[in-house]
Amino acid sequence: MSPKTLKSGAILIADAHCAPWRTHFLEFLHALDSGEIVTPQLILMGDVFDMLYGPITRTYRYNTEGIELINRLSSKLEIIYLEGNHDFLLEKVFPNIHVFTRQQQPLVLEYEGKKVALSHGDSAMGMGYEIYTALIRSPLVLGILRAIDTIGGGFIVSWLERQMKRKSHCRTIEHFESLIEKRLNRLSLDSIDILIEGHFHQNCAFDFPRFHYINVGAFACNERYFTVQSMQNKPLVYEAVFRKEPL
Template sequence: MKHSVSLASPMSLKILQSGAILIADAHCAPWRTPFIDFLRALESGEIQTSQLILMGDIFDMLYGPIPRTYGYNTEGLELLNRLSERLEIIYLEGNHDFLIAELLPRVDVFRREDQPLIMSYEGKQIAFSHGDSAMGWGYELYTALIRSRTVLGCLRLIDTLGGGFIVTWLEKQMKRKKHCRPIEHFERLMANRIEELKLDSVDVLIEGHFHQNRVFGFNHLSYINVGAFACNERYFTVQSIQNQPLLHEAVFRKEPR
């Protein structure tokens, strides 16, 4: 399946701000809470930014039509809603957190079908995407099904009638998942995907999803796969691209380990 992206005109592009903070794949859950500490640090002013870009899979299980998943994430959602009153928050939905715009009314939420988001920075066009695009027809079918409100409504009913066994099973799977494994031949795999995406006018593509923390060039394009916050609390700050990388990596530690 071929993918193409309709790029906005330069006058309509969102502006990427210097000092913006990017976070990908925090997989926040009651059993994994460093992202909550990070949001508290933002709220207290310990960490400062005027623009926060969340690259998807911020929550391990957050599905808009499934109210039971809100309970796992109440504190994180409340913190994001408070922060959104005083800073710009952009949220790219991932494959673990979707159909969530109604939960975050002041946050700019971008669905999978609205990605990549193209932003302007220092004369460059920077594309942001969670990363689970151009993954083949099987994945396209799967992701369409899991985002269907009809399918989710049926699953919610079954889960309720079954005493919550579906969400409980999902929780067990999420706890077992390993987030920090290297992917063999990653550069070659990404080159094939980028070819499918046809981002001819984009200078930089930034994605999460794969948790690899890698940078490489593909023809005219600079590709950045940001590291997962869930692995070691990595986050990234946008800096000037004059003679240095676009993103500065930092590691958040609320408490020494």
């Protein structure tokens, strides 16, 4: 059954980009598993892993510990996974959690009489991106790439790894508010009160005429995560930092 409610005390994490060269998210999962951090609901908002593609089993070896921890945690708390552009086709990887594909987002949940929409954030990005994202999720395309990668000794995944290591996740996007407003005008979001997204790593919020917008910061940048709190004269989400020293 699909979740209907955003729970008080829920934790939201976006863009951890977990990988063998970036393991702080694994430490966070261990803190949840040990009870050091407690939450009734964990919402993973996409790009949690730097490379995790359901049909490409070679990407599992980068993420075995994280996959096992999330599956173990699913027996203790409700976990919602909004697939991103770095982690998708995950239903079989995480059989006991709620996985929402890009097409199923935003996920709209009720909280204190408000409708809160949750999305990874890579929607309405233009025709070129739509074609790209459809291709990379195609079972046929992924099957061909998997075969080529296997025959070539894993050179495709190795090339992707090198690209991911070079990528910076902590840059500021200029004129972000106006860019987001133009993008969201192309979406039908009139029946919601709050929209929360990741993907852009900006850690900011705006009031638009139709709803309040929150772009949560990336866990990959200073290990930010966000806790849902009562909205009485306060923001919906409270920012916390898992580890106090900067990355």
